[in-house]
Amino acid sequence: MTPRRSSVADGTEDQVFAALASPVRRDVLRLLREGGPQPVQELAAHFDMARPSFSEHLRVLREAGLVSERKDGRQRFYRLDAVPLAEVQDWLHPYERFWRERMAELGKVLDNLEDE
Template identity: 50%
Template structure:
């Protein structure tokens, strides 16, 4: 939760390229510990942890403690909100492409 007591917006969470890369990395495996995620970036553990916290607030990442290690896992369900929003524009562009094709065939 952020300082207003609300979940972070999924769009805000995926707006940052570092967070998108974290999501991609987590989509490729069941879960990863923080040190393995940090090794994929040119930034420190604290910075990666802050990005993961934002993803967690948006519900995109879950974590669990295993001994002294924190392991992170992707929860892709909130991404359906983005998929649904983008699908509207996909239909828009498909219609425009069909119209362009029709116009080009008429010439």
């Protein structure tokens, strides 16, 4: 069975793309991907920024459906929710033949240069 896209709490396409526009937020996603679920303090330690500002970034990611939180004692563990990124890949797909064509051309030009 193929699971359906845009299930329960996913953000809109707009929210997902907007969330990815910030390098801080892309970094948070990477940290979660590389380090697994982590409490806020551990994530925040990587950024030179006041805590409430960081909370705001987490909110944007949450509302885009890209992360979710689980309370554990007084900590909140955030984890990656990658499903909305599949939507980005879907968006990307119809462009793929264009960049492939282009890169093939470039490759040919460069190969010819190397022959000389």
